[in-house]
Amino acid sequence: MTDKIDLLVEIGTEELPPKALKKLSDAFTAGIVTGYQAAGLAADEVIEYAAPRRLAVWLKGIPAQQADQHIEKRGPAVQAAFDKEGNPSKAALGFAASCGVEFAALERLETDKGAWLVFRQQQPGQKTADLFPKIVDQSLANLPIPKRMRWGDGAAEFVRPVHWIVLLADEAIIDAEILGIQTGRESRGHRFHAPAPINIHKPEDYAVQLGEAYVIARFEARSDMISKRVQELATELGGQAIMPAALLDEVAALVEWPVPIAGRFEEKFLEVPQEALIHTMQGDQKYFGLTDAHGKLMPNFITISNIESKDPSKVSEGNERVIRPRFSDAAFFWEQDKKQTLAARREKLKTVVFQQQLGSLHDKSTRVANLAQYIAQQLKADESLAVRAAELGKCDLVTNMVFEFTDLQGTMGRYYAQHDGEAAEVAQALEEQYLPRFAGDQLPSTETGRILALAERIDTLAGIFAIGQKPTGTKDPFGLRRLAVGVLRMLIEQKLALDLADLLDQAADNLTAQLGKKPDMQEALDYILERLRAYYQEQGINAELVEAVAALKPTQALDFEQRLKAVVAFRQLTAAESLAAANKRISNILKKVETAIPAEVNPSLLKESAEQALAASLQAQQTKVLPLFATGDYEQALLSLAHLREPVDNFFNDVMVNTEDEALRNNRLALLNQLRGLFLRVADLSVL
Template sequence: MLHDLLVEIGTEELPPKALKKLSDAFTAGIVAGLTETGLAAAEVHAYAAPRRLAVWLKSVPVQQADQIIERKGPALAAAFDKEGNPSKAAEGFARSCGVAFADLQQIDTDKGGWLIFRQQKVGQQTTALFPAIVEKSLAALPIPKRMRWGSGTAEFVRPIHWIVMLADDAVIDAEILSIKTGRETRGHRFHAPDAVAITTPADYAVQLGDAYVVARFEARRDMIRAKVEALATELGGTAIMPDELLDEVTGLVEWPVPVAGRFEERFLDVPQEALISTMQDNQKYFALVDAAGKLMPNFITVANIESRDVTQISTGNERVIRPRFSDAEFFWTQDKKQTLESRREQLKKMVFQQKLGTLYEKSERVALLAADIAKGMGNDEALAIRAAQLGKCDLVTSMVFEFTELQGTMGRYYANHDGEATEVASAMEEQYMPRFAGDELPSTATGRILALAERLDTLTGIFGIGQKPTGAKDPFGLRRAALGVLRILIELQLPLDLAELLDKAADGLTPQLGSKPDTQEALDYILERLRAYYQEQGIGAELVEAVASLKPTQPLDFDRRVKAVAAFRQLTASGSLAAANKRIGNILKKVEGSLPESINPALLQLEAEQALASAVQYQENKVVPLFAAGQYEAALLSLAELREPVDKFFDDVMVMADDEDLKNNRLALLNRLRGLFLRVADLSVL
């Protein structure tokens, strides 16, 4: 028999940013608990609204299946004494099982006889197990800080007011977090404040819908998106709806009602990023842009109520946003009175890190490093230096002090206002790219150079003073910085050597630290991030390890090698050649002293070794130019032709011959062969 289960935890308003995460964790915990007890549901439906977390579990077995409990005891040889009476070990085993010795059984195995205890355990009713499963799931929720309420000792993220727990149409009687279960939930706080008696789990969402609550998170999210898009179209624009904001708004309302508002057009003179930021972060509004991407003097907010006078809601929200926009307007006006250049002195009072000095000192180091990188890339050194020197000056402006997320963006605006070169202004913003996984990369040469120089100085400096990230602690964002460096070098096709870049960064830090910091740890740390980088692309760890074992330090070159090995892996010859490489590696490891390299044609006695030597010579002539050009994939595809002569060689030739000269000649041949593959990767890892 099967039945449906429903649990709803009714609370005060839950944290909107955490609502989806709490719902997912609550649902996963219950599903795991039922699965562990052999009571998996056929379907699972999760619900999450500001005042509730709920789960409907469809077609759950009414009862656990009966189980045979079996415990193995001591061997028969140790179970009886010389007189044939039960030994202490046997009696102790019986006591631990809660039975008399006579209730134990004996079994014969290929390793002898043993005492065994068998017992049939009748499966428990699902309704008896369900409350404990729910309680365990609640206790495991990712809640940083729990709160108490009233005079009780129960703790949760918000005070709990009711708990619904049903099995089909019957209440599962229990007490969870000091609240007795029942069937009564609550509708919308204003539209339907009276209790709502849930008849069955299948009726839950429908009954709440009648009470002005859209219980399912995804349905409410889709509803908000559709309604906001429709209203934006009516206003002649497009709503900016980042996923984070959409999720947060979904977590704020039970019955979403989009409402349009306006603001004075004079505020459009302020950089639109500042206006959008305050609308999204402070007010949870959706900003609107026109077809050209320019901000419109409109916004859309999502109310949690159907008002008889929508104008009141609109006017109220307009009244709230006006002083915030006035502040942004004031900051913009005041900041423009002072150039970025004139703010450099203020950076001398801002400490980047105690041992690494101020932001001013960091900007000077970054300028030197940026000039080196620009020179190596054939770009304008003067632009790179200027961008580095001004790069952090917007941090001391009023606008960035108020809206920290606009660092770089405001730098671009102020640099343009000051008449700086267009590429310098763009670099102000692009130095922070990529900000997160999947973010866009700098589009200008100076922006790329500054983004690299900033991150490399930070990585070298922090590792140089021994403050590398530990566990989850990464206060300087070194993981993100390392991935940013790799993405810029690889995806923008910059053939720069990471070891050399870090060495130049270390030169700049030497006066500050009193000695040149070692860069090996920083280098290893950055290259280690390649594993995660390629994992996101679906490239296996063994392919990355095959390349990493050769320790190439140019990320773009590393990438070409990995892609070449990935293509080689698809060939039918790859398995055989990888195994041969491993076999060759094992043979060469046993050689004492230096490996022989010179092949004497006169000592190639067997047809198989002659054929392999000829094939190796042919491939050397063909692939060495390909290696030099970085065409690793073409080289490996050519080397795949060695499969047959390699297989024939190992079938017919004894490498470790008694004749020393013959043996060394064959070792030299294998050494030359393996050396060809090692120009790309260590295929033996595969």
């Protein structure tokens, strides 16, 4: 049984960037695991640690030494290894030199294709601990750090200055220099509660010793502790903590020893839209707000301190003092903004540039209003609501509140529209126009919100492509990928029967006055349809199935979805493989035909029983499936067409298509063409 050891590395630093801590830790751990995998080694368990002043990894139960390796390198053929005098050739000597041995040390390898020179060596495995410094170095070098810094007089670079490095194999120090620092066993505890150095005995003691020094080393443990204690304190206060995952992660990355402390603010601030207060607490101060049982914000908050204060009330007072002026600013902005309606602010949009070639936000909102009206017409929705929402859609961007808190765009638009007495659906649409904001986000819940969200995205996509600023492999400054996926999600998931080509054409019409000519939208259409492929790939749908539908170039996303569902269901049938092969065969036959194929099948020319049976089955299926095509029920249509398997198989077994009789040949081609055309009403099954 192979002996196993435990390894530990800790990189002790000044405070690491909180938003990058988890990413750095994951990458550091992955780099070490990958390094050992390349050396043929793997630990029984890998435990990752990440705290504000440290990155650490414990490799638990890793073999103490690599297995011995048998190396075999093949050189030149024996016939090329000697000159006419029988002396080693330059090629042979060069091969020996590359292996670090004399020519006499090379051996001969006999194969079916001849004899070759070969170098063989039994290389003993290296000690795992000896590999550790280099693997750690390599992992550190590969970390995703946009900008590295130097400190002191050394040349080492890292995201923050490094002050100590622990490197242990069981209880022994691995002697090395990493980032210009000599390794050892000396770590540090909490900066204030336990500032004295700590000698780590062995890897398994690491977390325990740090815990005794007021450091919870594991990121997940701190995060769980914060979540549990904040919720407990919130319950004591009669509320529930607002705890988004991103905020919890950031707070966990800011503290080593989390201590929750409650605070209050004046109830008068609750007159301000609660999203503005929550944004201020979370974004600026990293506070957790509280809501009551009805989801209303309470005049309480919870902060996470990094110290066990002797007088928590003083800490609480300080936190309250910090938040008060920020809330006062928000209250001031709210009161000032309400003095002017959103509609009155629309003129100011003329002074805000959307994009130099595409004009101002006023120009954009006008285009969006035209497109929203068109979409409303297609969906038989309320055109006046759609147009009004589009006209007001960007007006909150010139308010004081949104200028100060840009993340509140749309949300404040809803509040101001409600205050102005706008229709409830218009107000809701002003917020919903930004949905979905990211992958998996909720979609607009109102019809007007959906229309505005679509019109906004289509106008941006059309405009940016029209001026030649399409995304590249690495750059997408306008976030067109996200916009395109948002459009597709709404069309498919909310079952909106809108044609992308028509929407882009309408958007192009709206751009004509701005650009001086109507732009071509083919590239934009292709881009969105390409995102459709990615959309289905992420759902784990086989690419062949997607391509079978894409081959027909449908431009209505909902129709694409319905066709794809039909193909997915068809693929499960026992008849699928045979019919897919038949479609491929028919496609190849028809491609080779150079003359015109008759549009109709002549029954009098159906001589063979197999072709008569296929023609009859085809006619019967047409009667069944044409109404299904008309209603978009492609799944039932394909299930019905699957009954053609037997007559199709019999046809190819018993009938010669390319007979010398031209009339018979053309009639059989017409029959196959009709069969192929019927399947193509759903998808190109020859792709499968």
